[in-house]
Amino acid sequence: MKVVFLDLDKTLLGEDYSPEPAKRFIDSLKKAGFEIILNSSKTRAEQEYYRRAWKLREPFVVENGSAVFIPEGYFPFEVEGVRKGDHIVIELGERYERIKAILDELASKYGLKYYGNSTPEEVRAFTGLPAELVPLAFEREYSETIFKWSRGGFERELEANGLRAVRGSRFVNVIGDTDKGKAALVLIRLYSRLGKVESYAVGDGENDFPLFEVVDRAFIVGSLRHPKAINIGSINDLLGVVG
Numbered sequence: 001m002k003v004v005f006l007d008l009d010k011t012l013l014g015e016d017y018s019p020e021p022a023k024r025f026i027d028s029l030k031k032a033g034f035e036i037i038l039n040s041s042k043t044r045a046e047q048e049y050y051r052r053a054w055k056l057r058e059p060f061v062v063e064n065g066s067a068v069f070i071p072e073g074y075f076p077f078e079v080e081g082v083r084k085g086d087h088i089v090i091e092l093g094e095r096y097e098r099i100k101a102i103l104d105e106l107a108s109k110y111g112l113k114y115y116g117n118s119t120p121e122e123v124r125a126f127t128g129l130p131a132e133l134v135p136l137a138f139e140r141e142y143s144e145t146i147f148k149w150s151r152g153g154f155e156r157e158l159e160a161n162g163l164r165a166v167r168g169s170r171f172v173n174v175i176g177d178t179d180k181g182k183a184a185l186v187l188i189r190l191y192s193r194l195g196k197v198e199s200y201a202v203g204d205g206e207n208d209f210p211l212f213e214v215v216d217r218a219f220i221v222g223s224l225r226h227p228k229a230i231n232i233g234s235i236n237d238l239l240g241v242v243g
Contacts, residue, residue, distance in 0.1 A: 001195050002033055005061070005184050005211055007203035008040040008050065009168065011221050012235060017129060019053035025235045026054045037061065037187060039180050039201070039211060041145065041173050044069060045136040064166055064175045064207055065183035066093025066142030075190055090186055093142040094163065094176025102161050103144055103174065111150025114174075115140060118147070126171075146172040168205040181210030188214070202235060 006012055012022040029036050036054075038047050039061040047060050059070040068090040070079055081088040100116040107117055115123065120134045126147035129137060146154075146165075149172075155165040158174060166173045184201070191197045199215040201208070204222050212218035212228045219238060220229040232238060 001035065001191060002198045002200065003035040003037060003188065003191055004029060004200040004202065005037045005039040005180070005215065006201075007205070007208055008038060008042050008047070009170075010204040011202055012050075015128060017133060019050050022235065023054060025239065026056075028239050034200075035191065037184075039065070039184060039203075041143070041168055041207060043137060043139050044141065045139040046133065049133065049136055059187055061180065061183040061187070063093065063141065063143035064168075064173050065178045065180040065210070066175055067091045068183050068186050070190075075193075077193065079190065091142070092176070092178040092182055092186070096140045096142055096144070099142075099144050099163060099174055099176075102158065102163065103146075106154055106157055110152075110154040111148070112146055112154060113148040114144045114146045116144060123147075142175065144174045146174060166207045168207045173207060179210035180208060181212075181214045184211050185214050201229075202238065203229075 014021055026036065035058050036056055037058055037060060038050065040047060041064045042062065044062045047062060051060065057071065059068060059074060061068050069087045072086050072088055079088050081090040103112060103114055103116065106112060115138055123129065123134050123137065124131065158165050162177065164175050164177065166175060188197055188199055201211045201215040201218045203211060203220060209226055212226050218229040219232050220226055221232055221234060
Protein backbone atom coordinates (compact mmCIF):
# COMPACT_ATOMS: atom_id res chain seq x y z
CA MET A 1 0.00 0.00 0.00
CA LYS A 2 1.37 3.37 -1.06
CA VAL A 3 0.55 6.45 1.01
CA VAL A 4 1.65 9.98 0.07
CA PHE A 5 1.43 13.08 2.27
CA LEU A 6 1.15 16.33 0.33
CA ASP A 7 1.65 19.93 1.39
CA LEU A 8 -0.53 22.55 -0.30
CA ASP A 9 0.94 26.08 -0.38
CA LYS A 10 3.91 26.37 -2.75
CA THR A 11 3.77 22.59 -3.33
CA LEU A 12 0.47 21.73 -4.98
CA LEU A 13 -0.73 25.34 -5.17
CA GLY A 14 0.72 28.30 -7.01
CA GLU A 15 0.32 32.02 -6.45
CA ASP A 16 -3.35 32.03 -7.50
CA TYR A 17 -4.30 29.12 -5.18
CA SER A 18 -6.19 27.41 -8.01
CA PRO A 19 -6.62 23.62 -7.70
CA GLU A 20 -6.50 23.16 -11.48
CA PRO A 21 -2.70 23.06 -12.12
CA ALA A 22 -2.21 20.17 -9.68
CA LYS A 23 -5.09 18.07 -11.02
CA ARG A 24 -2.91 16.17 -13.49
CA PHE A 25 -0.49 15.26 -10.70
CA ILE A 26 -3.30 14.17 -8.37
CA ASP A 27 -4.87 12.05 -11.10
CA SER A 28 -1.49 10.40 -11.76
CA LEU A 29 -1.20 9.49 -8.09
CA LYS A 30 -4.68 7.99 -8.14
CA LYS A 31 -3.86 5.89 -11.20
CA ALA A 32 -0.66 4.70 -9.49
CA GLY A 33 -2.75 3.48 -6.54
CA PHE A 34 -1.70 6.01 -3.92
CA GLU A 35 -3.67 6.93 -0.84
CA ILE A 36 -3.48 10.74 -1.07
CA ILE A 37 -3.29 12.57 2.26
CA LEU A 38 -3.28 16.37 2.37
CA ASN A 39 -1.00 17.41 5.25
CA SER A 40 -0.94 21.19 5.37
CA SER A 41 -1.09 24.29 7.54
CA LYS A 42 -4.49 25.03 6.00
CA THR A 43 -7.75 24.72 7.92
CA ARG A 44 -10.30 21.96 7.61
CA ALA A 45 -12.58 24.23 5.55
CA GLU A 46 -9.78 25.11 3.12
CA GLN A 47 -8.71 21.51 2.70
CA GLU A 48 -12.26 20.35 2.09
CA TYR A 49 -12.44 22.86 -0.76
CA TYR A 50 -9.41 21.26 -2.45
CA ARG A 51 -10.50 17.72 -1.61
CA ARG A 52 -13.77 18.37 -3.43
CA ALA A 53 -11.96 19.84 -6.42
CA TRP A 54 -9.64 16.81 -6.65
CA LYS A 55 -12.31 14.26 -5.62
CA LEU A 56 -10.27 12.96 -2.70
CA ARG A 57 -11.88 10.65 -0.15
CA GLU A 58 -8.93 9.88 2.12
CA PRO A 59 -8.16 11.21 5.62
CA PHE A 60 -6.40 14.58 5.87
CA VAL A 61 -4.22 16.48 8.34
CA VAL A 62 -4.98 20.10 9.21
CA GLU A 63 -3.15 23.08 10.69
CA ASN A 64 0.41 21.72 10.74
CA GLY A 65 -0.35 18.36 12.29
CA SER A 66 -2.85 19.62 14.84
CA ALA A 67 -5.62 17.17 13.95
CA VAL A 68 -6.24 14.15 11.75
CA PHE A 69 -9.67 14.01 10.08
CA ILE A 70 -10.80 10.51 9.10
CA PRO A 71 -14.05 10.00 7.18
CA GLU A 72 -16.39 7.86 9.24
CA GLY A 73 -16.15 4.22 8.18
CA TYR A 74 -12.98 4.79 6.14
CA PHE A 75 -11.02 2.14 8.01
CA PRO A 76 -12.56 -1.32 8.54
CA PHE A 77 -11.97 -1.05 12.27
CA GLU A 78 -12.88 1.36 15.04
CA VAL A 79 -10.77 4.51 15.36
CA GLU A 80 -10.84 6.40 18.64
CA GLY A 81 -11.35 10.14 18.40
CA VAL A 82 -13.80 13.00 18.60
CA ARG A 83 -16.79 12.85 16.26
CA LYS A 84 -17.25 16.01 14.16
CA GLY A 85 -19.95 15.68 11.56
CA ASP A 86 -19.11 12.71 9.35
CA HIS A 87 -15.47 12.55 10.51
CA ILE A 88 -13.60 10.98 13.39
CA VAL A 89 -11.01 13.51 14.54
CA ILE A 90 -7.78 12.67 16.34
CA GLU A 91 -6.77 15.93 18.01
CA LEU A 92 -3.03 16.37 18.62
CA GLY A 93 -2.65 20.13 19.01
CA GLU A 94 -3.94 23.07 21.02
CA ARG A 95 -7.32 24.76 20.77
CA TYR A 96 -7.44 27.95 18.74
CA GLU A 97 -9.04 29.98 21.51
CA ARG A 98 -6.01 29.55 23.80
CA ILE A 99 -3.52 30.28 21.02
CA LYS A 100 -5.32 33.49 20.07
CA ALA A 101 -5.55 34.61 23.71
CA ILE A 102 -1.77 34.30 24.11
CA LEU A 103 -1.09 36.09 20.82
CA ASP A 104 -3.46 38.89 21.79
CA GLU A 105 -1.30 39.51 24.87
CA LEU A 106 1.88 39.70 22.73
CA ALA A 107 0.51 41.52 19.69
CA SER A 108 1.29 45.12 20.63
CA LYS A 109 4.73 44.30 22.05
CA TYR A 110 5.92 42.61 18.86
CA GLY A 111 3.70 44.23 16.24
CA LEU A 112 2.06 40.92 15.38
CA LYS A 113 -0.55 40.60 12.66
CA TYR A 114 -2.47 37.33 12.35
CA TYR A 115 -5.94 36.15 11.38
CA GLY A 116 -7.40 36.97 14.79
CA ASN A 117 -6.52 40.69 14.61
CA SER A 118 -6.73 41.22 10.83
CA THR A 119 -9.56 42.14 8.52
CA PRO A 120 -10.43 40.03 5.47
CA GLU A 121 -8.94 42.79 3.30
CA GLU A 122 -5.67 42.64 5.24
CA VAL A 123 -5.56 38.86 4.94
CA ARG A 124 -5.99 39.14 1.18
CA ALA A 125 -3.10 41.59 1.04
CA PHE A 126 -0.85 39.37 3.19
CA THR A 127 -1.65 36.08 1.50
CA GLY A 128 -2.91 36.80 -2.00
CA LEU A 129 -5.88 34.53 -1.34
CA PRO A 130 -8.88 34.97 -3.66
CA ALA A 131 -11.79 36.67 -1.93
CA GLU A 132 -13.91 33.49 -1.93
CA LEU A 133 -11.24 31.52 -0.05
CA VAL A 134 -10.56 34.07 2.70
CA PRO A 135 -13.57 33.06 4.87
CA LEU A 136 -12.36 29.43 4.79
CA ALA A 137 -8.95 30.48 6.13
CA PHE A 138 -10.64 32.28 9.04
CA GLU A 139 -12.27 29.01 10.20
CA ARG A 140 -9.40 28.19 12.52
CA GLU A 141 -9.61 25.42 15.11
CA TYR A 142 -6.06 24.62 16.23
CA SER A 143 -3.54 27.23 15.05
CA GLU A 144 -2.79 30.82 14.09
CA THR A 145 -0.68 32.24 11.29
CA ILE A 146 1.51 35.27 11.93
CA PHE A 147 1.86 37.30 8.75
CA LYS A 148 3.89 40.24 10.03
CA TRP A 149 5.94 41.32 13.06
CA SER A 150 7.99 44.39 13.97
CA ARG A 151 10.60 42.68 16.16
CA GLY A 152 11.84 39.21 17.05
CA GLY A 153 11.62 37.35 20.33
CA PHE A 154 7.96 36.40 20.23
CA GLU A 155 8.88 32.77 19.45
CA ARG A 156 10.51 32.40 22.87
CA GLU A 157 7.48 33.81 24.64
CA LEU A 158 5.20 31.45 22.74
CA GLU A 159 7.39 28.50 23.71
CA ALA A 160 7.25 29.61 27.36
CA ASN A 161 3.47 29.25 27.06
CA GLY A 162 3.72 25.72 25.68
CA LEU A 163 3.23 26.70 22.05
CA ARG A 164 5.44 26.27 18.99
CA ALA A 165 6.29 28.83 16.29
CA VAL A 166 6.88 26.94 13.04
CA ARG A 167 8.14 28.65 9.91
CA GLY A 168 6.45 27.78 6.64
CA SER A 169 7.46 29.03 3.22
CA ARG A 170 6.29 32.60 3.99
CA PHE A 171 4.69 32.91 7.42
CA VAL A 172 5.02 31.68 11.00
CA ASN A 173 2.45 29.15 12.17
CA VAL A 174 1.63 28.94 15.87
CA ILE A 175 0.54 25.50 17.07
CA GLY A 176 0.55 23.27 20.13
CA ASP A 177 3.05 20.50 20.83
CA THR A 178 2.64 18.68 17.54
CA ASP A 179 3.86 18.70 13.92
CA LYS A 180 3.14 17.21 10.51
CA GLY A 181 5.31 14.19 11.26
CA LYS A 182 3.42 13.22 14.43
CA ALA A 183 0.13 13.37 12.55
CA ALA A 184 1.52 11.37 9.63
CA LEU A 185 2.70 8.63 12.02
CA VAL A 186 -0.85 8.31 13.35
CA LEU A 187 -2.09 7.54 9.84
CA ILE A 188 0.86 5.33 8.88
CA ARG A 189 0.13 3.16 11.93
CA LEU A 190 -3.55 2.94 11.02
CA TYR A 191 -2.76 2.01 7.41
CA SER A 192 -0.22 -0.54 8.66
CA ARG A 193 -3.10 -2.48 10.18
CA LEU A 194 -4.23 -3.12 6.60
CA GLY A 195 -0.84 -4.24 5.25
CA LYS A 196 2.70 -3.10 4.48
CA VAL A 197 2.96 0.64 3.88
CA GLU A 198 5.28 2.53 1.53
CA SER A 199 5.16 6.16 2.65
CA TYR A 200 6.02 9.27 0.65
CA ALA A 201 5.90 13.01 1.31
CA VAL A 202 6.15 16.19 -0.76
CA GLY A 203 6.58 19.64 0.78
CA ASP A 204 8.52 22.87 0.48
CA GLY A 205 9.03 24.44 3.92
CA GLU A 206 10.70 23.95 7.28
CA ASN A 207 7.34 22.91 8.71
CA ASP A 208 7.56 19.85 6.43
CA PHE A 209 10.85 18.66 7.96
CA PRO A 210 9.22 16.54 10.71
CA LEU A 211 7.14 14.89 7.98
CA PHE A 212 10.23 14.05 5.94
CA GLU A 213 11.70 12.31 8.99
CA VAL A 214 8.92 9.72 9.28
CA VAL A 215 8.34 8.64 5.65
CA ASP A 216 10.26 6.25 3.41
CA ARG A 217 10.79 8.72 0.56
CA ALA A 218 10.60 12.53 0.73
CA PHE A 219 10.74 15.24 -1.92
CA ILE A 220 11.18 18.96 -1.36
CA VAL A 221 10.05 21.55 -3.89
CA GLY A 222 12.56 24.39 -4.29
CA SER A 223 16.05 25.03 -2.98
CA LEU A 224 15.59 24.38 0.75
CA ARG A 225 17.65 21.38 1.87
CA HIS A 226 16.87 18.41 4.07
CA PRO A 227 19.08 15.31 4.41
CA LYS A 228 16.20 12.89 3.79
CA ALA A 229 14.54 14.79 0.95
CA ILE A 230 15.29 14.90 -2.78
CA ASN A 231 15.05 18.39 -4.28
CA ILE A 232 12.72 18.87 -7.23
CA GLY A 233 11.67 21.89 -9.27
CA SER A 234 7.94 21.23 -9.08
CA ILE A 235 5.48 18.44 -8.43
CA ASN A 236 5.44 17.67 -12.15
CA ASP A 237 9.01 16.37 -11.78
CA LEU A 238 7.56 13.48 -9.81
CA LEU A 239 5.18 12.24 -12.49
CA GLY A 240 7.74 9.76 -13.80
CA VAL A 241 8.51 8.55 -10.28
CA VAL A 242 4.95 7.82 -9.21
CA GLY A 243 3.38 6.91 -12.52
